[in-house]
Amino acid sequence: METLDLSPIARVAGTVKLPGSKSISNRTLLLAALASGATRVRDLLDSDDVQHMLSALGLLGVKIEPLAGRDFLVHGAGGAFPVKSADLFLGNAGTAFRPLTAALALMQGQYRLSGVPRMHERPIGDLVDALREAGADIAYLANPGFPPLAIAPAEFSAGKVIPVKGNVSSQFLTALLMALPLTGETVAIEVVGELISKPYIEITLNLMARFGVKVERDGWQRFTIAGGQAYVSPGEIAVEGDASSASYFLAAGAIAGGPVRVEGVGRASIQGDVRFAEALEALGAKVTLGDTWIEVAKGDTEKLKAFDLDLNHIPDAAMTLAVAALFADGPCVLRNIESWRVKETDRLAAMAIELRKVGAEVDEGRDYLKVTPPSRLTGGASIDTYDDHRMAMCFSLVALGGVPVTINDPRCVAKTFPDYFDVFAQLAQ
């Protein structure tokens, strides 16, 4: 196994130009592929999750031309993919797997969708149930409720209310929202029960609107797409920097001096994870926001302030707070994060095990984590990363506690941020 030894870092400061947002990159690629007209996508993220979406769209017959840097020209297929039979491998990319499942269910073709073994343990039953309710023909190829899936042609009758559960992943609602305009009919989606990770739905609605499709909404309960709408290229979309990736650098600034500035997200961002900055403020950090940048410096106290926060709205950046808790002046509680259990790994279990290795006392609840920081961090811990990019990135912050730390299998960061550790190293003073 490859390992990365991080030496203690006394102080951080500097500016980071963020890689593109995963959530915006994959949504934009799919919408551009489904639209009529060509879309220039600027600053696309270069990572495994996006590569899976690009490869899949290529196999589906969508022409995507690389331009300079990370700009691409997507030639929209005008509502229907040209290829009617394909076998797609989507790695562990939820933002590719879930939306493509919904779009392909409407394509009158034969498709097979699979991923890495962990993807086959991540639930998709609530999305399949919703699509079947509207007539889709989707079969489970292994375990009911989980990928891999086989999709066959079917008579789709969306002219009614489609119920979908939103308490396991918001990506199911996102998938339905993006796909259903392809029917051309008026269709309503009713969220049954609680909806988690709500800000991701705002990203979906914002990007759909830029491609010309309006959704009428009744709060978080009901979403209606009027018939007769179709995706039309806006010509160009610039991908914002990734707000979840920003969280590691911003936390570093709060813990170890700063100022650290991230460029590419700010007040004007459509990503919910920019609200990580508010959480850091609650922990006592000095936070300044511009339209397209955020800067964080350590506050007036030696340690961060202990916190007790509901983090359902920022599930990805919340992982950064779990490690930041090591630097707090008392026990910290992260609440309402049960969805962590069905992501790249069971993140509640993994986080508890690895935080204990550096000396924290951790109480792992069904949907919460209570982290009591140690008086001194244990040096030289060997951190397992569970093929979870965020585990690897979060635990780099341990080096700011004056101790060395080893990150096992550091290349798992390729899912969203292949050169994360190089960028992190540049902040060390």
Ligand SMILES: O=C(O)C1=C[C@@H](OP(=O)(O)O)[C@@H](O)[C@H](O)C1
């Ligand atoms: O829609 C999206 O882009 C995402 C939604 C979130 O998932 P859940 O809705 O499953 O929490 C988030 O964790 C994921 O990284 C990206």
Ligand SMILES: C=C(OP(=O)(O)O)C(=O)O
């Ligand atoms: C949960 C994540 O990914 P996915 O899009 O595969 O759900 C993540 O990036 O933290």
